[in-house]
Structures are given as structure tokens and as C-alpha cells.
Amino acid sequence: MNRKSSAHRRPGRRAAVAAGLVLAVGLGVSTQVSAQASVHAPAKASAAASQSVSGTFGQAVTRVADFYGAYIDAKGDYADPDVTLATALRKHYLTPDFAKRLAAWEKKNGADGVLRAQNVPAQWTVSDNGAVGNGHEVIVTLAFGSGETTQKTKLFVLVERYNHISDIATTSAR
Template sequence: MNRKSPARRRPSSLRVAAAGLVLAVGLGVSAQGSAQASVHTVAKVPAAASKSVTAVKPAAAAPKSVTGTTGQVVTRVADFYGAYIDAKGDYENPDAALAKALRTHYLTPDFAKRLVAWEEKNGVDGVLRAQNVPTRWTVKDNGTLGHSHEVTVTLTFGSGRNTQETKLFVLVERYNHISDIATQSAH
């Protein structure tokens, strides 16, 4: 296939992720500007219409924000879970290679081995403790444990009235690698 060929090459995951990040940052900036506008704006009514009638547009919802800090344990766990869920959750094209690379980057080698053994025994994804992918997740600090730190990850599966939550306790060693994921706190 040459450059002028009408056939399109499939973009790499890295390029798609980078484009998504650029788009998200761009949308965040433009949404922030519109959120700073007044609560209600009056729409102009054509001169032919009655002058006593005005249309009021509701204000746009404020944009959501996520704050992170380099080196902060909670941010690191949130980054891992967000990226891992995105890699696993693309039902049309899940990215198993990315999920594996994320495990290699974020988990201690010892825990990665134990996690694979746990998954073989239980038949589910050990990071999510489930066969499917959550629709929402929350990450909270749960305090220090010696030289480690515990973070609570709450995964919500399903939607509407049919939701189920799973609470996981993620232990992060002092060098910011995940060394355990459990369903009970170590506190």
C-alpha cells in the first residue's frame, strides 16, 4: 500500500491514546470557558415575535475534573485502574498487550506471579476480581502500613438499579509498585 492509496491504515493504540488526551485537554479548556459564563443567557427573539416572550437557555453543566499529583500513591493507583479498565473495557477491540504492559509497569514482579496463579485458580481477572469490566470506579486513600500504603478501590459493575460494588484494598510498596490486591483491608 502506498501513501496515496485510499485504503486507511489502522492507527496504533499509542497514537489513539495521544489523540484522546489532546482532545480531552482541548475539550476541558473549552468546556471550562463555557462553564464560566453566566448561569442563564437570554436567547434573542426575532423582531417579528412578541416582545414579551423571551427564551431562557439553561447553563451548561460544569465540566468534571480529575486532579493528580506525581508521586502520590492514590493518583498512581487511580492511573493504573483507569488505564487498565480502558484497555480491558473496549469490547470491540480490547488491548490485551496494553493490559499486560500495565501490569508489568505497576505491579511488583512477585505480586504479578502470585496474581497469575490466583487468576488460574479462580477463573477471573485478578486486578478487577471479576470476569467483566466495571462501569465506574473510585479510588481513596486508606492510610500507611509500615513502609507501604493502602488504597481502597471501589468498582461498580452494571448500571441503573442493577449495580454491584466490589471493594478492593490495594497495597502499594514504598517504591510505588502494587504489591497486593485483596478484598479485606490489612489494617
């Protein structure tokens, strides 16, 4: 299971992700946009703790985790959200057909279609849900708020065989 947390912002990560995305798109190479190599949890008061995030190139779960991690980081800075990066991530990870359907959904619902919300989650998890037809379904669980006010949203993300997201729904395609 891949797990990422946005509890503490990493300003350098956004720049690294943007540079990686520009390089990948510029070279025409399909690459993973992530900072998987060195993700560390903040030190706790009583003891230092480390967290590990891993993935595999070409794996649907890794690809969706990379997309959601970078997208939430781009959207999550309320003082200075990176709209350009969020748009580039959508273009890189979503199929063109799904991007059009998502834009229509957003216009109708007045919310971000990737997150199915008007705000950004505090935490998220990504897990495998298996093969569906010629694609693969990945479950993304988003947690909004904290403590007693935490609300969770479960999204089912369909990845086509060419590793592009072709649908995001609140029910499984299974």
C-alpha cells in the same frame, strides 16, 4: 479523591497512554501513565459540565488511580480490548512477585485478578486509606452494571514504598 469514569470511550487516550508507557519504560523513567491534564465529562443535555481529575507525582492514590483508569480503558473495549497494553501496564505497575501470585489467583478463579471480576466496571473511585507498614493502602471501589442491577466491589490495593502495587485484596491490611 480521584475519580475517573469510563462512560464514554476516548480512543485517543489509549494510544496516548500506550505511547507514554512505551516512552517511560524505554527511557527507564518512572512516570505516571494518565491523561490527567485534560479530562472532560461529556456535555449534559441541559448544560455543559466539566470534570476535573488531579493527582500528585509519587502519591500512592494518584498512582493507583492512573493504573486502574488505564487498565480499565485497555480491557473495556469489548470489540477490541488491548491485551498488549493491559499486560504492559501490569508489568509497569505491579511488583514481579505480586504479578506471579495474581496469575495463580486468576488461574484458580477464572477471573481478572486486578478487577476481581470477569467483566469490566462501568465506574470506579479511588481513595486513600493511609499508611500500612512500609507501604500505603488505597481503596478502589468498582461499580458493575447500572441502575438497580449495580453491584459494587471494594478492593484494598497495597502500594510498596517504591510505588509498585504489591497486593490487591478484598479485605484491608490494617
